[in-house]
Amino acid sequence: MAQVKGKKAGFGAVLWDYLTTVDHKKIAIIYLVAGGFFFALGGIEAMLIRAQLAVPNNDFLSAGLFNEVITMHGTTMIFLAAMPLLFAFMNAVVPLQIGARDVAFPFLNSLGVWLFVFGGIFLNLSWFLGGAPDAGWTSYASLSIASPGHGIDFYAVGLQIAGAGTLISGINFVTTIITMRAPGMTYMRMPLFTWTTLVAAILIVFAFPPLTIGVFLLMFDRMFGSNFFIVEAGGNTIIWEHLFWIFGHPEVYVLILPAFGIFSEIFSTFSRKRLFGYSAMVFATVLIGFFGFMVWAHHMFTVGLGPTANAIFALATMAIAVPTGIKIFNWIATIWGGSIEFTTPMLYALAFIPSFVMGGVTGIMQAAAPADYQYHDSYFIVAHFHYVIVGGVVFALLAGLHFYWPIITGTMLSEKLGKIEMVIFFIGFHCTFLIQHWLGLWGMPRRVFTYLDGQGYNTANMISSIGAALMAIAVIILLINIIKTLVKNEKVGTDPWGDGRTLEWSLPIPTPYYNFANTPLIRGIDALALEKEEGDGTIPAAGPVEAIHMPNNSFIPFMISFGLFVAGFGALYFASGKPWAIDAVANLPEKPWALYVLIAGLAITFISMGVRSWKDDLGYYIPKEELEADLRELEARERGAK
Amino acid sequence: MAEIRYDVPNEQWPVHPEKATLEGRNKFVGFWTFLAGETVLFASLFATYLALKDQVPSQEHLVAADLYHLELAFVMTMFLLTSSLTSVFAVYHMRNNNFGKMQLWLGITVLLGAGFLALEIYEFVEYVKLGHTFRSSAFGSAFYFLIGTHGFHVIVGLIWITLLIIRNANRGLSVYTAAKVNTASLYWHFIDVVWVFIFTIVYLLGVL
Numbered sequence: 088m089a090q091v092k093g094k095k096a097g098f099g100a101v102l103w104d105y106l107t108t109v110d111h112k113k114i115a116i117i118y119l120v121a122g123g124f125f126f127a128l129g130g131i132e133a134m135l136i137r138a139q140l141a142v143p144n145n146d147f148l149s150a151g152l153f154n155e156v157i158t159m160h161g162t163t164m165i166f167l168a169a170m171p172l173l174f175a176f177m178n179a180v181v182p183l184q185i186g187a188r189d190v191a192f193p194f195l196n197s198l199g200v201w202l203f204v205f206g207g208i209f210l211n212l213s214w215f216l217g218g219a220p221d222a223g224w225t226s227y228a229s230l231s232i233a234s235p236g237h238g239i240d241f242y243a244v245g246l247q248i249a250g251a252g253t254l255i256s257g258i259n260f261v262t263t264i265i266t267m268r269a270p271g272m273t274y275m276r277m278p279l280f281t282w283t284t285l286v287a288a289i290l291i292v293f294a295f296p297p298l299t300i301g302v303f304l305l306m307f308d309r310m311f312g313s314n315f316f317i318v319e320a321g322g323n324t325i326i327w328e329h330l331f332w333i334f335g336h337p338e339v340y341v342l343i344l345p346a347f348g349i350f351s352e353i354f355s356t357f358s359r360k361r362l363f364g365y366s367a368m369v370f371a372t373v374l375i376g377f378f379g380f381m382v383w384a385h386h387m388f389t390v391g392l393g394p395t396a397n398a399i400f401a402l403a404t405m406a407i408a409v410p411t412g413i414k415i416f417n418w419i420a421t422i423w424g425g426s427i428e429f430t431t432p433m434l435y436a437l438a439f440i441p442s443f444v445m446g447g448v449t450g451i452m453q454a455a456a457p458a459d460y461q462y463h464d465s466y467f468i469v470a471h472f473h474y475v476i477v478g479g480v481v482f483a484l485l486a487g488l489h490f491y492w493p494i495i496t497g498t499m500l501s502e503k504l505g506k507i508e509m510v511i512f513f514i515g516f517h518c519t520f521l522i523q524h525w526l527g528l529w530g531m532p533r534r535v536f537t538y539l540d541g542q543g544y545n546t547a548n549m550i551s552s553i554g555a556a557l558m559a560i561a562v563i564i565l566l567i568n569i570i571k572t573l574v575k576n577e578k579v580g581t582d583p584w585g586d587g588r589t590l591e592w593s594l595p596i597p598t599p600y601y602n603f604a605n606t607p608l609i610r611g612i613d614a615l616a617l618e619k620e621e622g623d624g625t626i627p628a629a630g631p632v633e634a635i636h637m638p639n640n641s642f643i644p645f646m647i648s649f650g651l652f653v654a655g656f657g658a659l660y661f662a663s664g665k666p667w668a669i670d671a672v673a674n675l676p677e678k679p680w681a682l683y684v685l686i687a688g689l690a691i692t693f694i695s696m697g698v699r700s701w702k703d704d705l706g707y708y709i710p711k712e713e714l715e716a717d718l719r720e721l722e723a724r725e726r727g728a729k
Numbered sequence: 730m731a732e733i734r735y736d737v738p739n740e741q742w743p744v745h746p747e748k749a750t751l752e753g754r755n756k757f758v759g760f761w762t763f764l765a766g767e768t769v770l771f772a773s774l775f776a777t778y779l780a781l782k783d784q785v786p787s788q789e790h791l792v793a794a795d796l797y798h799l800e801l802a803f804v805m806t807m808f809l810l811t812s813s814l815t816s817v818f819a820v821y822h823m824r825n826n827n828f829g830k831m832q833l834w835l836g837i838t839v840l841l842g843a844g845f846l847a848l849e850i851y852e853f854v855e856y857v858k859l860g861h862t863f864r865s866s867a868f869g870s871a872f873y874f875l876i877g878t879h880g881f882h883v884i885v886g887l888i889w890i891t892l893l894i895i896r897n898a899n900r901g902l903s904v905y906t907a908a909k910v911n912t913a914s915l916y917w918h919f920i921d922v923v924w925v926f927i928f929t930i931v932y933l934l935g936v937l
Binding site: 191192254261262266292297300304307308311312313314315317319320321322326330667700705 | 776
């Protein structure tokens with residue numbers, strides 16, 4: 088095994104490196120760790136929900152606390168777990184897949200991750216500072232306007248900070264994929280994960296601003312005395328529902344499209360075949376992204392928009408099944424006749440197809456507006472969206488974690504533990520959510536903290552709770568697997584799965600900080616597989632080795648985000664006890680220090696931004712000699728391995 | 730990043746200096762993407778405004794037709810549209826490697842923008858005197874949030890361009906500074922386009 092260059096750095100140096108890094112590979116690790124932490128939090132909240140609902144008339148959680156727990160479960164899982172974990176894979180893989188040295192805006196990449204981290208912490212601090220938000224993750228204005236205390240304000244400010252980070256990352260990935268592709272990497276040669284990342288990033292750019300505006304309206308109404316949702320003053324709470332779902336529906340495609348991308352890579356790799364119907368897959372991805380913006384009102388069928396609006400949105404919703412169906416058939420055709428290898432990622436991918444199709448079918452059922460009046464606000468809905476989000480997105484996250492683990496850490500997770508984890512998670516998932524379809528049809532409403540004995544809900548709820556416990560066990564096995572692997576620290580070499588097809592698997596592991604010593608030349612789809620079949624298995628270089636320009640590390644993104652975090656507290660407590668604020672906030676004791684905190688926080692942010700714009704940061708060059716020395720060493724290492 | 734050189738002779742000055750480097754191209758694509766997001770941001774604001782237009786708690790509150798004066802809105806529009814034209818002149822001189830004239834036209838752009846802003850503040854003060862405030866009605870909230878967000882963008886643009894003028898005063902033009910000027914100018918055009926919609930949807934439809 089090769090010696091790792093350099094001395095082992097102290098903890099402080101490593102920490103400082105991560106706080107200031109602009110390297111997409113390290114930012115991926117920050118996303119992974121922070122997203123994993125919030126995933127655990129959201130998971131604990133899920134366990135609390137299922138523990139409360141396991142038996143009738145339970146008083147494990149009080150009604151108010153239950154509302155806080157379901158709100159934070161949804162908000163945490165969507166904004167702070169699923170999306171950041173997907174960003175972790177995008178950061179770790181996409182620049183390598185397109186042959187780039189880094190993303191287009193490394194500084195903004197760092198800013199995006201720290202805004203997300205601070206926004207997430209801000210949101211979760213609500214637990215310790217007077218109560219979490221309790222109006223559901225959708226936070227409908229009619230509920231959230233009346234919610235006492237600062238819970239909803241934590242939701243609003245926290246999402247505003249984290250959302251800004253997401254928008255920045257979205258812009259970054261759109262630009263990266265448009266401008267940073269290596270020579271020969273045409274759009275129609277891009278791996279599917281890159282394609283789905285591009286479409287998801289475009290969706291982020293278009294979907295997050297409506298949320299920003301919606302949350303601003305909520306903040307202004309609660310904290311600054313405006314009247315957007317105050318019906319007595321002419322306000323209208325339906326505006327929130329529209330703005331939220333114009334964001335919220337594309338948001339679920341932001342989650343599922345990269346998941347589709349991860350699965351496409353896995354199917355093709357472990358079937359040892361080209362992806363079937365590549366161009367149809369690309370077309371379907373774009374079409375889903377397009378339709379994603381035309382269906383938001385299917386969340387609002389029962390609001391009373393009228394039969395015409397409902398019919399249009401019902402049809403548009405059903406139309407989405409077409410491109411999604413194209414994808415499902417193409418995945419099946421990819422496996423068909425392939426030389427299949429049942430690795431952990433592949434098992435997840437195979438389990439994903441039937442699980443996700445079930446979620447899709449119930450989606451079509453709800454798209455029929457008249458029928459939706461029956462399903463609305465029942466456990467049927469809960470079952471549906473967990474089938475698509477867990478059966479689609481979470482399966483993809485777990486599959487992607489196993490699949491891309493070597494690229495991220497240079498080691499390989501245990502396949503044995505991985506398969507045990509997969510089987511338990513799969514059983515637990517269906518055990519939890521399948522029965523909830525019936526619970527919903529039997530009439531159990533969602534968002535209730537308990538139910539009476541003798542209504543026929545007992546057994547089904549118990550089964551559901553047992554399933555949830557199984558999923559928790561599977562996640563604990565995954566954690567054990569991760570710890571064991573990291574402790575063992577057995578490094579793997581290039582292309583650890585042996586069947587890598589795309590550019591990221593052609594790189595040495597650990598990947599050099601500049602990624603590609605030589606700019607690669609791409610000759611076709613599945614660049615590495617092509618070279619394995621037709622060439623010598625190495626990617627040709629687009630030109631001679633040349634000095635590489637690199638960006639400098641910077642602490643400024645951390646400070647900008649920290650400033651907003653501080654300012655968030657100022658803005659939030661500034662409203663306490665003010666006569667113009669909503670009753671729920673105006674009743675709180677006044678906080679005279681809040682204004683100074685607000686000013687201090689904004690000062691930190693703006694001074695940091697000022698330093699950034701006043702001091703030119705031109706980066707540095709890696710000299711040609713260093714690159715050539717690295718290449719020689721790599722060659723020697725590979726000869727030694729053979 | 731290509732080597733940054735100031736005082737480049739005209740024959741070596743690229744046709745599109747703002748896109749001559751990879752960083753410049755990234756900035757160009759990235760900023761257009763940002764503007765796409767901003768478009769949706771303003772679309773959401775317009776939708777909110779249209780939904781809440783003239784929604785007031787009681788008869789005593791003034792509504793759009795009572796408040797708006799097309800004369801003022803017209804003068805404001807002229808200020809902003811002209812400032813967009815002058816920023817085009819600035820970019821034209823940037824592409825021709827004429828640093829002095831670029832700075833001059835940027836300065837004129839800032840002055841026109843400041844004039845627009847002054848008129849907007851005057852308008853707001855007059856409305857507040859008439860009892861039309863952010864807190865008086867849903868209509869008021871929506872009006873001030875839409876126009877105020879645009880006004881905030883104008884302030885950001887003014888500060889941005891002013892800082893660029895000061896920051897670049899000593900170092901002149903290079904492919905590095907050209908990209909910065911071009912981005913600020915894109916932003917300024919965007920603010921202008923949004924105002925065209927505000928003039929039509931808010932003021933023109935408001936008095937009809």
